[in-house]
Amino acid sequence: MSDYYESKDLDNFPNIAEFAEEEGNKFFDYYEEATAGNELSDRVTALIGLSVAHVNKCPYCIDAFTNKCLSLGISKDEMMEAVHVGSAITAGAINAHSTQMLKILEDKEM
């Protein structure tokens, strides 16, 4: 392997079912259904995807969902706002866990 994380790797994504066909195909069916925008609009679905892509720090998903948002006419301001929502909820989850730390401190300290 010469390089990690090349954009052309995305072209190979449809082939991931090659060695575990049943699981792979079920994943793609699920992925398609979950991101189809059934009750949610295409715009909301794309912004959730973009936010989660950043939370997961996945360069492929960031590429895919930035393009998806662009293709739907979503503005840069809206995209960045979605990134901040993901970022804030992630930070919130970390900070909320400090309640565990505080409980232990409460128990342990004189």
Added chain:
Amino acid sequence: MEPKKQKAVLENVPEEKDFKENLDQGLYADDIDIFQINLCKKCNLSCKHCHVQASPQNDRIMPKKYLQKCLDILKIYPIDTVDITGGSPEMHPNLEWFLNELSQMDLNIMVRSNLVILLEEDYAHFIDVYTDNQVELVASLPGYNQEKVDRLRGEGVFDSSIEVLQLLNQKGFGKEDTDFTLDLVYNPAGSYLPGSQQALEREFKEQLNSKYGIVFDNLFSLINSPVGKFLNYLVKSDNYKNYMHELINSYNEETLQNVMCRNTVSVGWDGTLYDCDFNQMLNLPINNSHNHLSQFDYEALQNRRIEIGNHCYSCTAGGGSSCQGSLEE
């Protein structure tokens, strides 16, 4: 970029399949339903993505004798739609006369307007001309927010476009209970493909109505063809290879049934006939001896072989693309 240079760039798509390899037997026209006339290359705007390379400095306009020839053809042959484009068609000195003549015939008349010219004193009367001649207006609006539209088309263009759309609504264009059709044309403001036409139309309708009280009939979502200023941008910004890869990866054979070149003849400002507007910009005339208004032969053009190249990938990607929007929806 001159047409010759554009063609040379388009012939070079390394590691990709040449468009012609998809069509061993070639591509043939079915009929002539749409007569698309490019009146002029003169325009009051200089949009970054313009495939026509129109601008205020470009003075090429169609002589009146060719407009008359178009009328003669449209009187005789069973063509349904005349699609008038430019440049800015309003800047042609004979547009009003031409529309008055066309409206005497049983035709669907489409005019492609950049909207903002209708605020200029010399051209504002065209709103009434369009009403009087029951023209279907097809208006460019590459976004529903100011930042995107102004970046692509020039400062202040978004606000002016909104003002004109409100004026057109007042005249009845775009309203359900009138016969005046108002369509919008969306195309991406960069090196990416548009989303689904249905989703974009829904979003445009919601945003324009809630913020500005604007209504319209249909949104035509177009894929930017790698031609003209857009090709120049792709090359200069180093996006050409990736954009072509995306188009070629999205190639959909089924779109070949409905591509616009199969039912359209595109007329250049100098009377030359082309299979489509993009071929016109690449200086690729119809490949037979009847490729000028002066040699127009309906039967010879009906089943002609179409001139194709790698730019054709922009009409065959995903759901397909045409001057009337997506081919799929």
